[in-house]
Amino acid sequence: MNAPVDPIYLDYAATTPLRDEVRAAMEPYYAVQFGNPSSPHRWGRAARGALEESRARIAEALGARHRDVVFVRGGTESDNLAILGRAEATRAAGGAPCIVTSATEHKAVLDAARSVAARGGRAVVLPVLRSGVIDLEALDRALDEHPCLVSLMWVNNETGVVQPVPEVAARAAEAGVPVHTDAVQAVGKVPVHFERSGVACLSVTGHKIYGPKSTGALLVHQDTPLDPRLHGGGQERGLRPGTQDVAGAVGLAEAVCLAVAEQAELMSRYESLRQRLEGRLSAAIADLRIHGGDARRSPHVTNVGIANIDGQMLTISLDLEGLAVSGGSACQSGSTGGSHVLEAMYGDDARSAIRFSFGRTTTDADVDRAADIVIRVVERLRPHDG
Structure with a gap:
């Protein structure tokens, strides 16, 4: 036999799967250092210290500033916060929101853009070439319409095709348009540097890089107005209210740092x-x-x-x-x-x-x-x- x-x-x-190093980093924050990071006592201060250290580690690993890192509950939420948050901020300022994206994006991006259109805005879905790379001429035409955001995946989750995100960001900057990139499949796979890329928002999640599921972050420049999708406390710059998952943040930071280093x-x-x-x-x-x-x-x-x-x-x-x-x-x-x-x-x-x-x-x-x-x-x- x-x-x-x-x-x-x-x-x-x-x-x-969850890496052993990530699990070990998270373990103390489940039962021993379990405090609410918004509490003023020693348990809360310990949790706040771990949360902010994790924020700083992610920022350093991805070429961002400490304050750019907003913790969320995964890649889908991160994409939605960038797209819907930008659209609502544009609407609140008296503008007509228009989201430009590509036909090969993750459904979290495409469906969020369609949601903007369903609420009276516009969604422009750009074609890609047979190679899977975005049609830059179509992008230039779309930028002439003054959209409020371009959202372009850095690495495609089905084919692995790498989009020219820094070039897209440079073209969009000339038109005064911020760029969001879904970098869920990019972090740890291709070099990612938030500041040098020129993007305004960047999405990352933990479970693609041996981190915990239901963890993620949106890196967002302070000068890019977003409206929150949830309402409550003022946590995470008011963009993602609610008690933060300290263990998840610690695990995400460990996973990001290991992925970038390796x-x-x-x-x-x-x-x-x-x-x-x-x-x-x-x-x-x-x-x-x-x-x-x-x-x-x-x-x-x-x-x-x-x-x-x-x-x-x-x-x-x-x-x-x-x-x-x-x-x-x-x-x-x-x-x-x-x-x-x-x-x-x-x-x-x-x-x-x-x-x-x-x-x-x-x-x-x-x-x-x-x-x-x-x-x-x-x-x-x-x-x-x-």
């Missing part, structure tokens, strides 16, 4: 893994397409398209063989439609897609086994002549 083979997890772009070394290894996997799959599967292969991509993700095969059956069959991958964004796993990202890039030419994403413990052997499984399953599922 054959010994069971360990399953392979290649879906780190969906979520990551970024260059890890990405070099991920690049090797990606080339190894893409090479094996391309050699064995006819008509395989590497989505975004003509663009600069973050090496932690590769997304391939396979023709003449049922996508849902493919991912289910891979899971049954012990390989965990994604058909696209984990946030859309319950959707019956295709990927809006790939549709924006390739139109009706979209194929069944598999997203592989690597993690700190992924090995060459994992990649080789994954390639063998995919090749075997595709051969079994594809229709054969005769």
Whole structure:
């Protein structure tokens, strides 16, 4: 009887396990140093000290100022605070809010922009080139309409395509328009420096970088007016009222600092893994397409398209063989439609897609086994002549 083979997890772009270092940093703030950071006594002061130290650590790691860091409860809330907060601040100042974004954004951004439009504002969704990179000429035309915000994802969560965020921010600055970037898949994957990038707002979350789930931050310049989406106390500059999650902030800070410190070394290894996997799959599967292969991509993700095969059956069959991958964004796993990202890039030419994403413990052997499984399953599922 054959010994069971360990399953392979290649879906780190969906979520990551909590690092031991992060868990250890958080542990004291659950039961020992449990105070409310708004309380004046010693327990509250200890909690406030940990909270502000975490804010300072994130700011230093991402090239921001201490006061720029606003703690929230994840990437989706961070995106919504930037977009809806900016729209409402514009409306309160007597303006007509208009959000400019791209067709390949995360649904947290696209749906927030559509919410602005539904409330009497406008949402301009820019096309991308076949490479997945934003159409800069279309951006320039949109900037002529004086929007209140441009929101552009730094690294695409499905394809890994890297957008030219600093260039977009420079063009927008000439028009007096602030830029928000969803950097959830960028932090720890590509160099991210808030000040040097020129953006006004930047979203980050913990669970993509071995931090705790339901933690995140919005980095926002003080001179970028936002209205809060929640109302209550004055915590987090009044932008995110409510008692702060000190343990979560400590864990997020530890995860961000580790991710930034290890970024260059890890990405070099991920690049090797990606080339190894893409090479094996391309050699064995006819008509395989590497989505975004003509663009600069973050090496932690590769997304391939396979023709003449049922996508849902493919991912289910891979899971049954012990390989965990994604058909696209984990946030859309319950959707019956295709990927809006790939549709924006390739139109009706979209194929069944598999997203592989690597993690700190992924090995060459994992990649080789994954390639063998995919090749075997595709051969079994594809229709054969005769």
